Amino acid sequence: MQNLFVKSQELVSLKSKNLYIDIVNLQSKFFYCSIVFLLLSTFCLNAQQGFSLLKGKKKDRINFELVNNLVVIPVEVNGTKLSFLLDTGVNATIIFSLSENDSLEVKDTTPIKLRGLGEGDAIDGLKSIGNKVRIGDAIDFNHTLYFIFDESLNFSPRMGIPIHGILGYDFFKKFVVQTNYVSKTLKFYDPDFYSPKKCRKCETFNLVFNKNKAFIKVEANIENEKEDLLLLVDTGSSDALWLFNEYNILTEEPKNYFDDFLGLGLSGNIYGKRSRIDKVKLGSFNFKEITVAFPDSVSLQNARKFKKRDGSLGGNFFKRFTTIIDFTNKKLTLKKNSNFSDPFYYNMSGLTLEHNGLDYKLEKKQERVSNGYSSTTNDNNSSSINTISSIQRFQFKLVPKYIVAEVRKDSPAFISGIEKGDEVVLINGKQAHQWKLFEINQLFSSKAGKRITMEILDKNGTKKRVRFVLKKVF
Structure with a gap:
């Protein structure tokens, strides 16, 4: 075990061990090993494991950015402010893509190998324990982090904003989490003090869990056939729906699909096919002509550990609701928002x-300058005359x-x-x-x-x- 001070772009020498952890970036997930730590802190009433709110707090609220249907929240790690994807489908906290100006203290590290979605092999990483992670007024003083130093794994360029990591189960297991996709606010509650409000327009669904991952049963109408699907609740996927079985949906005459790049995984690029299905039904919520992606078999090899899983339900679906996710009681509550009736589109440009x-851009700025001077007339009356001129200034x-x-x-x-x-x-x-x-x-x-x-x-x-x-x- 060792302590490191990591600065992005440094070369980190790792000796591979026979320790492999299966993860899925935005689809497949970490195997999570829980270690019990007893903490005595002025912030906590009692010894705590994992995240807890500051003493006297029962809930908190933070703002987030919604980018490509994904929730990006501010996270403080060992005193460094970073941005993380909030992903219900990952079991552990992953850090990657630190910019060359970022620096971060890393504690108690062990070399590991990581596998995830994509075409490539396992990659080198570090497991680090004993870290302080803060989200709003929620703090974990003994958080386990997984660091990846592969420079090719960088979600920031595709998102257009810095993305330093992914946070999932470690957060959701401790709170009832409400996501308002319209106001872009995240509220999280201590489950011991949470009482759901009466909501006539809300519907609540049971969640099924497998290895800390939440699944929901959805009804689909495919080629006039009813299919009951068990889908991963995956807020870390920007698509509406992923399916692992083609269900005879794809046809050549007429051709109703196209091959496409689906995303970036921890083990490389993810490719597959895009199409539509007739109808998806969840409770009383009905969606027609919903877009669907079918990842190729190479990308899926690490995602099919749970044989009953039929696919994933992602951000392009959940952004149409205000969602309340309660892992403690295995419940998901949905309420329609103003996005509900938006059509499902894919990227039609290709x-x-x-x-x-x-890059440096030379920008031209037009500025007005006022010059004043005094003049004396024949009758000794004095007057002030102002002249206004326009000048151009340039800046990089x-x-x-x-x-x-x-x-x-x-x-x-x-x-x-x-x-x-x-x-x-x-x-x-x-x-x-x-x-x-x-x-x-x-x-x-x-x-x-x-x-x-x-x-x-x-x-x-x-x-x-x-x-x-x-x-x-x-």
């Missing part, structure tokens, strides 16, 4: 963009740079000539850096028939203007 560092500003990470074959963007590695300069007449990445993704998923004009800088440094129209594949 483009996956990512943030690729910063650091702005985000976006490049094309993936282009789906035969998509509108592909046909227009956009290639992987191209830099995006303009989108619909607006400088690319003036867009947030999630806003671009929303634009590409907005509606069929929308016209997109882009200015691209190719890998040879040549600028070109391209146009395409968002088009439904099926």
Whole structure:
């Protein structure tokens, strides 16, 4: 065991041990080993294990960012402020993607190997115990962290904001958690003091647990056949629905699917197929023409440990509700919000963009300058005259740079000539850096028939203007 002070981009030498922990980044999860620590603290009434609220607190509320249907919360780790995805589907707290300016104290470390979704093999990491983790007024003084130093594992470029890690079961097991996707607020309650409010428009569902993961039963109408599905409650997936069995949904004549990049996993890229299914029903909530993704078999090899699992229910589904997740009593409560009737769209451009560092832009600013002077007339009356002139000032500003990470074959963007590695300069007449990445993704998923004009800088440094129209594949 050792203590380290880790700074991003340092080379960390790890000797591999025969210790493997199965995790799934946004879909497959950590095996969690619980270690009991007794703490005496001025913040706690009694000795505590895991997260607890400050003395006298029964609940807390924090704001979050909603990016690509994912909840991103502020988390303080050993005094360092970071940003984490809040993911119901992971068993342990994972840290990765520290920027070159971030530094973080790491305590009591042991080398490990980690496996997750994706095409690659297990990767090196560190297990660290005895860390202080704080979320709002909730603190854990003996938190176990898993550190990954693979530079290729970086969710921040695809999200457009810094993402330093993922937090899941360790948080949800201690609180009743309410997520308001419209106001972007997270409330969490001490279960011993939580009393659910009467809500005529709410529906509560039972959760089924397997190895600390919550599952829910959903009814689907597939090709006029009723299917009962057991789905992972996965707030760390940006899609609405993932299925592991194709259920004869996919057809060639007419073709009702396309191959696509589905996401980034701990073991590499995740690819699969996208399509739609007729209807999904959960209680009295009915959804038609819901988008569905089918991950390929290579990506799924670490996700099928629970044989009864049929897939995942993700952020594009849950963002249509205010959700109350109660792991203690194995309950999920849903209430419709203003997103409920939004159609389910996928990215119709075929483009996956990512943030690729910063660039200097010369910005022109117009400033008005007032100059005053006095003049004397013949009758000795004095008057003041002001002149106003306009001058231009220039300044350099650091702005985000976006490049094309993936282009789906035969998509509108592909046909227009956009290639992987191209830099995006303009989108619909607006400088690319003036867009947030999630806003671009929303634009590409907005509606069929929308016209997109882009200015691209190719890998040879040549600028070109391209146009395409968002088009439904099926």
